[in-house]
Amino acid sequence: MGSTDYRFSQLDALEAESIFVFREVAAEFERPCLLFSGGKDSIVMLHLAQKAFWPAPIPFPVMHVDTGQNFAEVLAFRDRRVEELGVQLIVASVPEAIETGLVVDPANGMRNRIQTPVLLEAVEKYRFDALFGGARRDEEKARAKERMFSFRDEFGQWDPKNQRPELWSLYNARVQPGESIRVFPLSNWTELDIWHYIAAERIGLPDVYFAADREVVERDGMLYAVNEFIVPADGETVRTERVRYRTVGDATCTAAVPSEADTVAKVIDEVAATRITERGATRGDDKLSESAMEDRKREGYF
Secondary structure (H helix, E strand, O other): OOOOOOOOOHHHHHHHHHHHHHHHHHHHOOOEEEEOOOOHHHHHHHHHHHHHHOOOOOOOOEEEEEOOOOOHHHHHHHHHHHHHHOOOEEEEEHHHHHHHOOOOOOOOOOOOOOHHHHHHHHHHHHOOOEEEOOOOOOOOHHHHOOOOEEEEOOOOOOOOOOOOOOHHHOOOOOOOOOOEEEEOOOOOOOHHHHHHHHHHHOOOOOHHHOOEEEEEEEEOOEEEEOOOOOOOOOOOOOEEEEEEOOOOOOOOOEOEEEOOOOOHHHHHHHHHHOOOOHHHHHEHHHHOOOOHHHHHHHHOOO
């Protein structure tokens, strides 16, 4: 009689934890929503949500806080994936918020900071009491401070000094009217875990995550692909480099990295050898100050 291997791999444990969190939120909250941008972390998160409730449909909508300055390939992937799963997509539009006067378009063109009022308005409009986000603790030091269930007050704000304990993976889901919880099922994952899971589950991604010859300009030591949002300034030289994106967001502040990794296996090898996080390597908005991310999170951002 053959022996049975009951060993649980690292990916199995991470998947089980994330699925437990999805089910816990669905059981405890009335109006949850999943933030979905078409980036790799939100793609994995949506895949986990699908597994958590299969064969039933995902029991909550997905929402994209759209800066209007996105990579076209990522938006196309977002729309295709949402249609495949049959989930409701809510688009909270920053351009519309600029038109109505809710926010003002920054002079530097980076709209990440003004996503926060747009997000908070959508939370109030749809009365969401729990929002799933794809943040991971290894990405950035402010995110490393945050719990799996991150309490937000009636103004959507986060107080890093007043967080609820999560002993033995027990989560406090109590909120008063107007308050909400931000939930991060991928908190304990790393970038390398994400890519190993993508490989194991054969999850599709937008092409921007893989190396290709792209026209770029160099700014502040980072390579930005030339597109409708990145126009070469006087003195900047456009050159062709083989690059890929480790993370995607607003195209005005998301840089590429030199790479030959044009398959998932090659990306895994590349990520395993790197010593800087994807946000640290490619996000221009995080370089505005040492506390840029924490300041935005205190205001209500993810």
